Amino acid sequence: MPLGALRPSPLVEQATQQLRDQITGGDWPVGTKLPGETTLAKTLGVGRSTVREALRALAGAGLVQARQGAGVFVIAVDPEEDWPTRLRQAAVTDVYEVRMLIEVEAAQLAAQRRTDEDLTALDAALARRREAAEGSNADFVDGDIALHAAVVAAAHNPVLTGLFAEFLPVLRQGLIDLVELLQLRPGGQHHGDDGHAALVAAIAEGDAAAAGSSLRRELRQTLAQLHAA
Incomplete structure (x- = not known):
């Protein structure tokens, strides 16, 4: 499921959903290192700050984890229930x-x-x-x-x-x-x-x-x- 440019609307929510779909759909298995913020921003057609907020949301859902100096990695494919x-x-x-x-x-x-x-x-x-x-x-x-x-x-x-x-x-x-x-x-x-x-x-x-x-x-x-x- 390829990523695509986002439509004008709440961009953080859209970015979060697209990245979440990549993870829960199996495109990025546990242990996968996500592309960098610059790459994701270019692919999604948003700014790096939007990508950063989306990654924070995914981290809050228990799907990804940032490792200092290494990047952001997938740690689960099933989001934690709020x-x-x-x-x-x-x-x-x-x-x-x-x-x-x-x-x-x-x-x-x-x-x-x-x-x-x-x-x-x-x-x-x-x-x-x-x-x-x-x-x-x-x-x-x-x-x-x-x-x-x-x-x-x-x-x-x-x-x-x-x-x-x-x-x-x-x-x-x-x-x-x-x-x-x-x-x-x-x-x-x-x-x-x-x-x-x-x-x-x-x-x-x-x-x-x-x-x-x-x-x-x-x-x-x-x-x-x-x-x-």
């Missing part, structure tokens, strides 16, 4: 276990760091969760997730916030499926309302131990249901 892909393919129970680790710590930090604005947001999220219990299963799950997101936000740790956001797509669908399978909201009951109210109260009182305990108990109950489903 984090979002791994999450999509993971079992929801595995994702949920990691969610517990993140959220329990976030709840404890929230109790120590929450502001007046955070408390207002938590009260509003709790009210929304109660209202959502009368709606569809998706509405209920979205209301529940919004409350948990407010707890994580109150921890004021951008890394925790980012990690939680990565889990949301997998968690949302898994929880919708669970609610439907186990009929957790018969008659419009507010499933888990007491526990979530206790969580918000513990954060408002600045009781980190109680906040962590309340959330851990709630999440363990749901995880047990997921395992049993």
